Amino acid sequence: MKKLINDPDAVVREALEGIEAAHGDTLRVIHDPAVIVRADAPVQGKVGIISGGGSGHEPMHGGFVGRGMLDAACPGEVFTSPTPDQMLEATKAVDGGAGVLHIVKNYTGDVLNFEMAADLAGGEDIQVEAVVTNDDVAVQDSLYTAGRRGVGITVIAEKLCGAAAEEGQSLADVAELCRKVNAQGRSMGMALTPCITPGSGEPSFELGDDEMEIGIGIHGEPGRYREQLAPASDIVDRMATAIVEDLPYESGDRVLALVNGMGGTPLIELYIVYRELDRFLQGRGIGIERRLVGNYITSLEMAGCSITLLKLDDDLVRLWDAPVDTPALRWG
Amino acid sequence: MSVTAAEVRAWIGAYAQTISEHRAELVRLDTAIGDGDHGTNMERGMRAAVEKLEATDGDDVGALLKAVGMALVSKVGGAAGPLYGTLFLQMGSAASGREELDLAGWADALEAGVRGVQARGKAEPEDKTMIDALLPAVAALRAAEGDGAELGDALRRSAGAAEQGMQATIPLEARKGRASYLGPRSVGHQDPGATSSHLLLRAAAETFGDA
Numbered sequence: 001m002k003k004l005i006n007d008p009d010a011v012v013r014e015a016l017e018g019i020e021a022a023h024g025d026t027l028r029v030i031h032d033p034a035v036i037v038r039a040d041a042p043v044q045g046k047v048g049i050i051s052g053g054g055s056g057h058e059p060m061h062g063g064f065v066g067r068g069m070l071d072a073a074c075p076g077e078v079f080t081s082p083t084p085d086q087m088l089e090a091t092k093a094v095d096g097g098a099g100v101l102h103i104v105k106n107y108t109g110d111v112l113n114f115e116m117a118a119d120l121a122g123g124e125d126i127q128v129e130a131v132v133t134n135d136d137v138a139v140q141d142s143l144y145t146a147g148r149r150g151v152g153i154t155v156i157a158e159k160l161c162g163a164a165a166e167e168g169q170s171l172a173d174v175a176e177l178c179r180k181v182n183a184q185g186r187s188m189g190m191a192l193t194p195c196i197t198p199g200s201g202e203p204s205f206e207l208g209d210d211e212m213e214i215g216i217g218i219h220g221e222p223g224r225y226r227e228q229l230a231p232a233s234d235i236v237d238r239m240a241t242a243i244v245e246d247l248p249y250e251s252g253d254r255v256l257a258l259v260n261g262m263g264g265t266p267l268i269e270l271y272i273v274y275r276e277l278d279r280f281l282q283g284r285g286i287g288i289e290r291r292l293v294g295n296y297i298t299s300l301e302m303a304g305c306s307i308t309l310l311k312l313d314d315d316l317v318r319l320w321d322a323p324v325d326t327p328a329l330r331w332g
Numbered sequence: 333m334s335v336t337a338a339e340v341r342a343w344i345g346a347y348a349q350t351i352s353e354h355r356a357e358l359v360r361l362d363t364a365i366g367d368g369d370h371g372t373n374m375e376r377g378m379r380a381a382v383e384k385l386e387a388t389d390g391d392d393v394g395a396l397l398k399a400v401g402m403a404l405v406s407k408v409g410g411a412a413g414p415l416y417g418t419l420f421l422q423m424g425s426a427a428s429g430r431e432e433l434d435l436a437g438w439a440d441a442l443e444a445g446v447r448g449v450q451a452r453g454k455a456e457p458e459d460k461t462m463i464d465a466l467l468p469a470v471a472a473l474r475a476a477e478g479d480g481a482e483l484g485d486a487l488r489r490s491a492g493a494a495e496q497g498m499q500a501t502i503p504l505e506a507r508k509g510r511a512s513y514l515g516p517r518s519v520g521h522q523d524p525g526a527t528s529s530h531l532l533l534r535a536a537a538e539t540f541g542d543a
Contacts, residue, residue: 033406054409077376079367080409108509112414112452116405138513145512199372200359217513219367224515 001201008198012055012077019062023327026066030093033086036062037072041094047165047174048072048094051103051158052087053110054079056197057218060155060297063328069162070326071100078197078300079219081109087117091126099127099171103157103178105150106134107219129171131178133157135187135308137246138215138224149217152258152308153185155296159329163322177319181310186246188239189306191216191223191262195299214238218262218299218306232269236276239307244284249309251285256320258308259291263298265305270294273305290320296328333483334432337391339540344385344400347535348378354531361524365511369410370524377408377416391431397441398424411509412525415449415462422448435483439473442490446470453508460506460518462525468493469533484541491530491537498526 005011012034019036020029028037042048051061052074061073071094076082091100100121104114114130121128133150157178164174191213194203197220204220207213212235215224249255259274261267274293281288289312297306310316323332351358351374358371381403388399401420405413426444427433433441446466455461472493476486501523506512511523 076409077369077373080369080373081411081413083406083409083413085406108453109410109413112411113409115452116414116417145506145515146508146510149513197368200363200368202363202368204363204368217510219510224513 001196001198003196003198005198008201011198012075015055016075019327026325027327030089033083033089034075035072035086035090035093036065036075037090037093038065038067041071042096043071044096045098045168046096047098047169047171048091048096048100049103049158049161049165049174050074050087050090050094050100051154052076052082052090052114053105053107054081054219056300057298059295059328061158064155064158064326066324066326068166068322068324068326068332069158069329078199081107081113084113084116084120087114088120088124091117091121091128092124095126099129101161101165101171101174101178102128102130103154103161104130104132105154106132106147107149108146127171129175131157131175131182133182135182135185136217137186137188137242140224151189151218152187152260152297152306153182153310156185156256156258156308156310157181159324160316160319162324163319166322181316184247184311185308186243187306187308188242189216189218189223189262189304190214190235190239191299191302191304192229193264193303195220195263195302197300212304216299216304218297220299220302232272233276236273236307237280240277240280243307243309244281244286247309247311249284249286249311253286254289254312255281255286256290256310256312256316257281257288257292258296259293260297260306260308261295262302262304262306263295264301264303267294270305273307277307289317334434335393335438335483335540336432337393337396340393340396341385343536343539344378344381346539347532348382350531350535351375351378351528354527358524358528361522361527364521365506365514365518366524367510370412370528373408373410373412374416374528377404377413380404380407392428393430393433394424394426394428396424397421397427400424411453412528415453415525418448418452419445435473435477435481435486438483439470439477439486442473443470455508458504459508460501460504460511460523460526461508462523462529464501464504464523465494465497465526465529465533468497484537487533487537487541491534494530494533498522498530501526
């Protein structure tokens with residue numbers, strides 16, 4: 001294992017100390033239990049939005065804390081859900097009297113811990129709504145699994161809901177928006193390499209030099225199937241077909257496209273993926289109206305990418321274009 | 333023949349030790365069908381549970397079990413944190429105010445804990461989860477109780493049933509948790525959660541098997 005670390009057991013804490021040192025002007029870091037929170041939280045009268053999950057997906061979620069996006073993020077250990085005491089601490093820190101939205105990715109651990117946290121917050125008289133994202137089309141049969149995983153749409157939902165909360169929308173409306181974004185979004189991921197968690201020191205799965213793994217999650221878990229490596233155009237065609245046919249996205253639809261790197265793939269390759277995706281969607285009469293290309297929801301140093309599409313309307317475009325000021329996403 | 337606070341402390345200490353010894357095995361099992369963190373997370377949680385018990389006075393078996401549950405909930409994370417945390421919290425509620433548990437009391441507590449795990453995780457038998465080790469262990473305790481068995485014998489029978497349940501997860505296709513995303517590729521692997529659950533009940537048999 002070759003990593004830029006000091007101690008495998010101190011990775012999360014030391015990274016949080018780095019985030020605090022780098023972004024102390026806009027963020028506050030609480031260390032026990034670990035929470036990254038907006039420096040000006042709680043914002044009175046505004047719905048608070050928190051999310052959280054295992055570490056190792058940076059910039060998600062901590063990099064999305066700031067004006068126009070998340071009010072707080074709970075970082076777990078690497079690829080391990082955070083704990084209910086972190087979520088409760090975050091919920092209390094961001095409650096400005098208008099309630100708190102929990103955005104939860106559909107992974108068993110995240111869901112169970114956020115459920116326990118919501119129970120605890122209820123005991124503190126804080127109004128909490130939880131929305132679970134589950135946009136991963138690689139998981140086909142949800143009846144006999146833990147259901148579709150929450151992946152790329154989570155980043156988009158955090159941005160759009162953050163904007164809606166800044167506008168002064170109510171908790172019920174922001175939660176409804178989150179459900180709508182999740183319902184209109186679909187994703188799929190693939191890997192060229194596994195990743196190595198600092199705790200285990202071993203690759204999360206074995207992959208031959210000429211193989212790729214299709215339908216991966218974001219925790220280094222293997223995908224649905226393994227195939228011979230193919231040109232980017234073929235890979236994008238496979239992934240985009242699965243996404244487009246699932247919702248389905250149809251001719252005339254306007255979409256937001258997220259071409260996301262898994263952490264170890266350079267931007268030059270992500271732009272080739274974007275080129276192929278743009279051509280594919282044009283061929284189907286689907287127009288990309290907004291886009292994001294880069295590393296936003298990663299899996300440590302894994303090479304590979306994911307594609308997320310969100311069907312847009314004027315309301316969603318307005319919320320997307322609204323100002324955002326976080327370490328990883330900033331405009332307006 | 334009963335389980336007292338001293339035995340609960342010894343049991344948790346022994347389980348923490350066992351988890352450390354089996355950390356690599358649990359990581360290997362979890363890497364095959366999950367995300368490879370089960371051994372690491374359980375070791376961190378059990379270390380916290382031992383510290384919490386050292387800081388908790390008293391002879392109330394229920395209070396000690398609840399303290400273990402709270403430590404696991406706040407230190408383990410993942411799915412195992414809420415599930416093992418709930419197991420101990422519910423066991424603690426069932427044993428609340430008791431300074432010793434006989435076989436029936438122990439069986440009541442474990443059954444309440446396992447019911448809590450099922451309610452939290454919504455797993456059914458043969459979903460390839462910790463439930464597949466825990467449910468047979470409860471059934472074996474109840475059967476032993478019906479036979480008029482001694483506590484030690486009953487605990488050994490429940491550990492044996494958990495071991496069989498753990499081994500029976502190997503041919504199953506996972507339907508809950510992260511392993512379920514693998515579909516048929518989860519077949520042929522022993523479930524890491526069932527494995528750590530078996531170790532828990534084995535530690536009980538070894539710690540107060542002679543109590």
